[in-house]
Amino acid sequence: MARVTVKDVAREAGVSVATVSRVINQNGRFSADTERRVRQAIERLGYQPNQLARGLRQQRADLVGVVVPNISNEFFSRLIMTVQQRLFDAGLSIMIFNTNHSLDMERQCYASLAAQRVCGVISANALEDVRAAMRHDVPVVYIDRPAELAPHVSVVMSDNVAGGRLAARELVRSGCTRPLLVSATAHFPITEVRTKSFADTLAELGVFLPDDHVLTPPATDFAGGHAAAEEALARGLDFDGVFCETDRLAIGFMNELGEKGVRVPADVTVVGFDDVLLARFGRPPLTTVRQSPERIGELAAYTLLQMVRGELAEGRRELVPVELVRRESTMRGGVVADS
């Protein structure tokens, strides 16, 4: 099937290629009659502009690179869904890259993105500075990375300070006096903020968090939580409340506690972070700090679009609110859980 080009359309419509281009891009003036004829020709021939040629000519493609550490992490997949939808509506396609938390992989992704001449980048939990790596003046929105703002750099992230505080307060409210912290910083640098805010709030509330009550498992998934619980139990740590910096850690942790006969929330209360779908269906349902990947994605896409269109002089910083969702894992009084 031979490909139809502007030339074919021009011939069919009895105009020049320049005119066809003008009609397609709504550039310059042309008579209503010409426009109609061109549109008809396009329709008749089933013409689709070659994005490669278009991009080459314009020095940039209608493509946005999206870089995440792990696409099968629910937070990122939900984020991407929203981003894709919003950008697609604006006529942009997205290229997704999965770095597996590897700095090396991340560099390769940026190189690839630069080679594709993408018109923008959304990078979640980046280890590397996109702009330094790409060496092009491409607008970028960071998600969950504390970056310097600049004319082409914006940042969107959850309010992790509030999150850490909510977790600490909820734990103390549930009667916890000997807290334990399971950290995710090894994989998600941003969670350091949660950690600090959590610890600070405990201190404010007069609750002591000993150094050896901070665990940093090698992974942030179920297995990591499992391992953390094992370690805590093996080391004979004395704790009656746990803040796990991701829900998956929390669920793995609770699971292992259950196997060892420790009851949640009777013996130990647990607070997670994220509110993944699984949180509600765990045993017991997990109290957690909810963050909204949809909201974050929405803002990231919107901000990037503005930068790409040159409508944003300065980079912008957006802090997305979080909220506590109380479920059984912190309910000692037999109160009913939410739906």
Place this chain on the structure above:
Amino acid sequence: MARVTVKDVAREAGVSVATVSRVINQNGRFSADTERRVRQAIERLGYQPNQLARGLRQQRADLVGVVVPNISNEFFSRLIMTVQQRLFDAGLSIMIFNTNHSLDMERQCYASLAAQRVCGVISANALEDVRAAMRHDVPVVYIDRPAELAPHVSVVMSDNVAGGRLAARELVRSGCTRPLLVSATAHFPITEVRTKSFADTLAELGVFLPDDHVLTPPATDFAGGHAAAEEALARGLDFDGVFCETDRLAIGFMNELGEKGVRVPADVTVVGFDDVLLARFGRPPLTTVRQSPERIGELAAYTLLQMVRGELAEGRRELVPVELVRRESTMRGGVVADS
């Protein structure tokens, strides 16, 4: 930052642009000395070939389109992770599109893919025929879609016949005599195969599945399972075993049963399909037919690569085995669950 092109590299290396191109693509002959000089120049200048120009010239981009109904469905996100990894290793980037199960959206995706001149497409659970829609001779691998093979069309999917059979046998083994089926066909056409195989196997085993014991909720997630259970209970259906065609349906179903005081597996046994991570951590842990998105993705990427390289004369059909993972939801005798 001015972009560096082949010309710059050629000047720097003291050769012609053609030679630079030859070195980069390992095309034609050139002396070892020339190659060294060119590589040094590339290194020194930080040159990155413009993929847009390259694609335009070659009539196709080093890009593969991946189309899925819902990226935040664990099956698809895990599939994509594998596909991306494999193709990236082969020098191809992927563009991901999310159709939200919408035929209209799917058509737009194919149009966009055609406009980008992708060199191949992997389409999961497609409603539409890619090739008809794209009108280009692009190799395509279908996942979970029973398509006609052709020189540029391959198919990869789980052995759904075996899956349906395993589910039926397990239900009967668990003592079920009055089965119920919760179907996912509304969203995933391929599951019709599971349905049929499940029903056929029950019949073979002498167990009757009445027509009104087949439920088709509007969604295939937790909410759908929830709704199905509500309906079954409300209609007073008499059942002691359920096959839910996705794990999320099964977990939603069990959850609602629990709320209504029906015990799993004591009163009703439940079998799911997929083996999502959540299956192991549900209450109770879910017996399910495991399919492997990683394995499917691996095969899909491999097959597509072969087709793109012209190494595959005919399309290929791959049936990926499934296996039963037995957990508490079908254990009536107090047997210990697997890990």
Place this chain on the structure above:
DNA sequence: TTGAAAGCGCTAACAA
């Protein structure tokens, strides 16, 4: 309002 033509950066055919 329209057309002719240059050129984006690359690869490949043809010459040397």
Place this chain on the structure above:
DNA sequence: TTGTTAGCGCTTTCAA
């Protein structure tokens, strides 16, 4: 083994 050059399909001056 290497260089010259045409041209992929498009947008955008510049002229008319």
